[in-house]
Amino acid sequence: MSDSTTGAAALTIPPWIKKTLSTAITVIFTILGLLFVTFMIGRVMPVDPVLAVIGERATQAQYDATYIALGLDKPLLVQFGIYLGDVLQGDFGRSIRTGKQVSEDLARAFPATMELATLGTLIGVVIGVPLGVLAAVKRGSWIDQIARLVGLVGYSMPIFWLGLMGLLVFYGILGWVAGPGRVGIFYQGIVQPQTGLLLVDSLLQGQFAVFRDAFSHIILPASLLGYFSLAYISRMTRSFMLEQLSAEYVTTARVKGLSEWEVVWRHAFRNIRIQLITVIALAYANLLEGSVLTEIIFAWPGIGQYITTSLLANDMNSVLGGTVVIGVIFVALNIFSDLLYRFFDPRSK
Amino acid sequence: MNTPTEPTTLRAWLLAETPTSRRQARAASWYQGWLTLRSNPLTMIGLIILVFIIVCAILAPVLATHDPFAQNLGERLKPPGFDGHIFGTDSLGRDIYSRLLYGARISIYIVLLVAMVAPLLGLIIGTVAGYAGGWADVVLMRITDIFLAFPRLVLALAFVAALGAGIENAVLAISLTAWPPYARIARAETLTIRNSDFIAAIRLQGAGPMRIVTRHIWPLCISSLVIRVTLDMAGIILTAAGLGFLGLGAQPPSPEWGAMISEGRKYLLDYWWVATIPGLAIFAISLAFNLLGDGMRDVLDPKGGQ
Numbered sequence: 001m002s003d004s005t006t007g008a009a010a011l012t013i014p015p016w017i018k019k020t021l022s023t024a025i026t027v028i029f030t031i032l033g034l035l036f037v038t039f040m041i042g043r044v045m046p047v048d049p050v051l052a053v054i055g056e057r058a059t060q061a062q063y064d065a066t067y068i069a070l071g072l073d074k075p076l077l078v079q080f081g082i083y084l085g086d087v088l089q090g091d092f093g094r095s096i097r098t099g100k101q102v103s104e105d106l107a108r109a110f111p112a113t114m115e116l117a118t119l120g121t122l123i124g125v126v127i128g129v130p131l132g133v134l135a136a137v138k139r140g141s142w143i144d145q146i147a148r149l150v151g152l153v154g155y156s157m158p159i160f161w162l163g164l165m166g167l168l169v170f171y172g173i174l175g176w177v178a179g180p181g182r183v184g185i186f187y188q189g190i191v192q193p194q195t196g197l198l199l200v201d202s203l204l205q206g207q208f209a210v211f212r213d214a215f216s217h218i219i220l221p222a223s224l225l226g227y228f229s230l231a232y233i234s235r236m237t238r239s240f241m242l243e244q245l246s247a248e249y250v251t252t253a254r255v256k257g258l259s260e261w262e263v264v265w266r267h268a269f270r271n272i273r274i275q276l277i278t279v280i281a282l283a284y285a286n287l288l289e290g291s292v293l294t295e296i297i298f299a300w301p302g303i304g305q306y307i308t309t310s311l312l313a314n315d316m317n318s319v320l321g322g323t324v325v326i327g328v329i330f331v332a333l334n335i336f337s338d339l340l341y342r343f344f345d346p347r348s349k
Numbered sequence: 350m351n352t353p354t355e356p357t358t359l360r361a362w363l364l365a366e367t368p369t370s371r372r373q374a375r376a377a378s379w380y381q382g383w384l385t386l387r388s389n390p391l392t393m394i395g396l397i398i399l400v401f402i403i404v405c406a407i408l409a410p411v412l413a414t415h416d417p418f419a420q421n422l423g424e425r426l427k428p429p430g431f432d433g434h435i436f437g438t439d440s441l442g443r444d445i446y447s448r449l450l451y452g453a454r455i456s457i458y459i460v461l462l463v464a465m466v467a468p469l470l471g472l473i474i475g476t477v478a479g480y481a482g483g484w485a486d487v488v489l490m491r492i493t494d495i496f497l498a499f500p501r502l503v504l505a506l507a508f509v510a511a512l513g514a515g516i517e518n519a520v521l522a523i524s525l526t527a528w529p530p531y532a533r534i535a536r537a538e539t540l541t542i543r544n545s546d547f548i549a550a551i552r553l554q555g556a557g558p559m560r561i562v563t564r565h566i567w568p569l570c571i572s573s574l575v576i577r578v579t580l581d582m583a584g585i586i587l588t589a590a591g592l593g594f595l596g597l598g599a600q601p602p603s604p605e606w607g608a609m610i611s612e613g614r615k616y617l618l619d620y621w622w623v624a625t626i627p628g629l630a631i632f633a634i635s636l637a638f639n640l641l642g643d644g645m646r647d648v649l650d651p652k653g654g655q
Contacts, residue, residue, distance in 0.1 A: 026494075033495030037504075041511045156636035158587050160594050161610055161628030164617055168625075172618040289500035293591050297614075307503065308595055311510050323499075323507045331498045 019342065027335055032084075034327045038320045039083050043076070092321030097313045102321035105306060110325070111196025112182060113295070113302030116222055117287040119199075123226025124233050125280055131230070132237025136245060137264055147234050154231025159224070159290055163297035166220050178216040180299035187213045221298040228290055229283040236279045237272070244268040274341060281337035285330050382648045389647065395640025402634055406453035415444035417451045417604050426620045437622045439612060445623065448604035449630055455605045456634060459520055459589045460582055466524040468574045471531025476562050476570065478532070479539025490536065497529045502588060509597045516605070519598040523588050527581065531574055538570045576649050579642040583635035590631050606631050 050066050051058075058066075067073060071082050086093070092102035135147035170176045178184060183198060187210045191202045199218065202211040244250065245268055253263045292304030299305070303322050310318035368374035386392055405412060414433060421442035429437040429445075436445040478489035496504070508522035542548060543566075551561055592598035593607025601608060606627040613624030 029491055030495055030498050033491065034498055037495065037499070038507065041507050044511050152636065152639060156583055156587075156632055156639050158590050158594075158607070158610075158628060158631045158635070160591060160607075161624070161631065164610065164614060164624050165628070168617055168621055285500070289502050292502055292506070293594070296595065307506060311506060312596065316510065319507060319510055323503055326503050327499050330500050334498070 016343075023335065023339065027331065030331055031328060034331070035084060035087060035324060036080065038323050038327075039080050042316055042320050043079075087324065092324070093317035095310065095315055095318045097310055097315040097318065102317050105318065106303065106321055106325055108196070109301060109303045109306045109322075111193075112198075112300060113288065113291050113304060115197045115199060116218065116225065116294070116300060116302060117284060117291055119218060119222035120225030120287050120291075121229055121280065121284045123223055124229030124283060127226070128230040128233030129237050129276065132234035133241050133264065133269060135234065135238045136241030137260075139242065144238075147238060151231045151235045154228055159228060160293040160297050162227075163221065163224050163294055166224055167297070170220055177220045178213065180297070182217055182301055183210065183214045184217070217298075221294050221300060225287050225290055225294055229287055232283050232286070233276075233279060237276065240272040240275050241268060244271050278337035278341045281333050281340070285333040288326055288329060385648045386644050389644050391640050392644025392647075395637040395644065398633055398637035399641060402453050402630075402637070403457065405450050406457050409447075409450040409454060413444075413447035413450050415447045417443065417448040418602055419443065426616060426623065428620075429622055429626075436626045437620075439609070439623050440616060445609075445626055448609060449606070449627065452604040452606045452609065452627065452630070453634075455516065455599055455603065456586060456589070456631075459516065459523075460585050460638075462520045463523050463527060463585045463589075464578050464582060466520065467527035468531045468578055470524065471528040471533075472535045472567060472570060472574060474528070475532035475535025475537075476539045476566050479536040480543055480558065480562050480566065482543075486536075489532070493529045493532045496526070499526065501526045502591060505588060505592060506595075506597065509592060514597045514600060516599045516603070519589055519592045522592070523585060526588075527585065530577060530581075534573050534577055535570045538573055539566055542566055542569055572649050576642075576646050579638065579645045582638040582642065586631065586635045586638065 050063055050070065050072070054062055054066050071079055074082075090103045092106070094100070095102050095105055098105055131143075131147050131150070135144040138144060167179065171179045191198065191205055191207050191210050194201050194204060198214045199211060202208070202214060241264075245264075247268075250263060250268055253267050254260075258266075288303075291300075291302060292308065294300065295302045295304040296308055303326060307319055307322040307326075310316075310322070362373065363377050363380040365373065365377065368377055386396075414435065421438070423442065424432070424434075424438050425440055425442040427434055427438045427442075429435065431437060434444050434446065436449065439445055439448070474489055474493065478486045478493075504526045505519075505522040508525055509518055512518040512521060539562075548561060548565060551565055556564075589598055590605075590607030590610075593605045594611045596608070596611060599605030599608050601612075609627040610624045610631075613620070613622075613627070617624050
């Protein structure tokens with residue numbers, strides 16, 4: 001009797017393993033699908049992949065040889081299998097525009113995008129969270145109205161236009177910040193890339209002049225992205241806080257005679273921390289996307305600019321490679337926020 | 350003895366406690382919605398801006414002071430107010446004010462097309478998945494999740510790359526990235542309706558799945574979809590403008606607002622108005638849609654308020 005029960009207990013899989021497994025399967029399916037979509041986009045392209053490699057003036061024999069070498073004579077599913085194998089080894093093919101491996105280009109462009117998006121999210125969190133909390137605590141007051149207005153404008157403003165206006169005012173008229181680009185021409189090549197994040201590298205190597213110049217370049221695009229994540233973060237913070245402040249334990253804490261500061265920050269805010277982290281992860285993912293247009297405006301050498309310039313040059317390998325990388329990061333951040341929420345919030349169990 | 354008093358005004362007829370006909374009941378519910386909408390000043394501001402832009406778009410040929418495509422290189426990059434050019438001229442000497450009016454037509458055209466194509470696509474996929482259940486449901490929802498996993502603008506860029514630049518292709522690309530949320534909503538609604546008694550009754554009367562889905566499930570999904578569409582319209586405007594700005598949407602010499610900004614970008618520091626004015630127009634229309642969307646949600650979905 002007792003034997004059989006212990007046997008059964010040993011066989012039941014703990015729920016967290018089940019959850020992890022099902023999440024892993026979902027992730028694998030999503031990424032496979034993502035690759036399939038980009039693969040199909042590459043196949044229905046009006047650009048002939050063979051001509052893109054050998055040029056317009058090649059002979060028919062060369063054309064046929066390349067056609068077979070690229071595997072275009074094989075069935076679509078086999079082609080997808082080959083593509084999958086290449087991508088899993090980090091091989092996105094060669095970029096026609098730069099002449100280098102796409103993976104190499106992406107590895108160089110990615111830190112620039114990451115630097116921008118990270119600083120943007122930081123700005124969004126530092127201003128957005130307190131603004132959201134204040135708006136919830138003083139609901140209906142002028143600060144709540146301001147938070148609402150900030151959000152509304154953030155959701156309605158074309159990001160590329162706001163970037164241009166920022167350049168016009170702060171660079172063109174006031175001259176407070178540096179113009180487009182990542183670092184001034186006199187400072188280029190001084191700092192050896194270590195992490196690829198220019199602000200971090202210049203500090204590590206003690207190049208403070210480079211740091212100052214790079215900071216003066218990044219602050220405007222980062223503030224711009226920060227504003228958009230601020231609009232989202234403050235709105236979410238406000239609604240989370242409103243939910244907590246109407247709970248009974250808050251009333252209890254007040255009746256107990258705690259100061260308003262303690263009620264808000266020690267009690268209510270503590271309970272929204274996990275929800276907030278998931279929101280911040282999503283905001284970060286959104287900034288990666290928002291950076292496409294921002295990078296164009298500010299001539300920022302990141303992934304967004306890489307995809308767009310490649311697109312205009314009909315360089316499909318680069319476009320699809322960049323799309324896959326951004327898509328995978330997007331999925332990863334979504335899963336991360338989801339997992340965080342599920343594992344650390346006791347209420348969701 | 351108790352003859353119902355005939356309502357004297359239209360307002361009284363609309364607000365009658367006990368409607369006497371189906372028509373009156375329906376009109377009354379519309380009127381109630383309108384009253385809720387009207388009580389919110391922000392919503393009304395949004396509505397007024399939107400109506401203003403639509404009127405501008407319709408009356409563009411009447412209101413325009415110049416031909417939006419006529420170039421005049423002698424008067425290029427003139428400031429606002431110069432010689433009858435209300436908003437100045439662009440780098441080819443075209444009148445920005447007239448181009449804005451015609452550009453409004455393009456923006457509204459894009460929004461309307463996407464707002465019809467994307468929800469319809471989502472509605473079909475979502476209701477089929479929800480009603481069929483089983484494998485069809487699993488497969489369709491997986492596909493939906495995959496599309497949700499892409500950042501929208503990046504996916505739209507890739508689609509435009511495959512389809513080629515142009516307004517219609519931009520519409521298609523935006524629709525192809527915008528449908529997944531609608532599919533999810535439609536599926537959720539279908540799941541709640543599917544097992545209700547009235548569907549069973551219709552099925553017993555011999556209705557096939559096609560008829561049940563299109564005649565009985567679709568109408569009940571519409572209101573949630575409409576809420577979502579009005580909330581999404583600003584996003585559609587911004588994505589379309591972004592594509593236009595990148596040179597992947599409307600092609601020159603089309604007066605699309607995003608493309609106009611892109612053109613003015615080259616002259617930003619010296620001739621600020623060329624890029625600034627179309628941006629204000631985009632901001633105005635997407636703000637209007639956001640304000641209106643919030644208000645519409647309060648009317649159509651009272652449980653989702655706040």
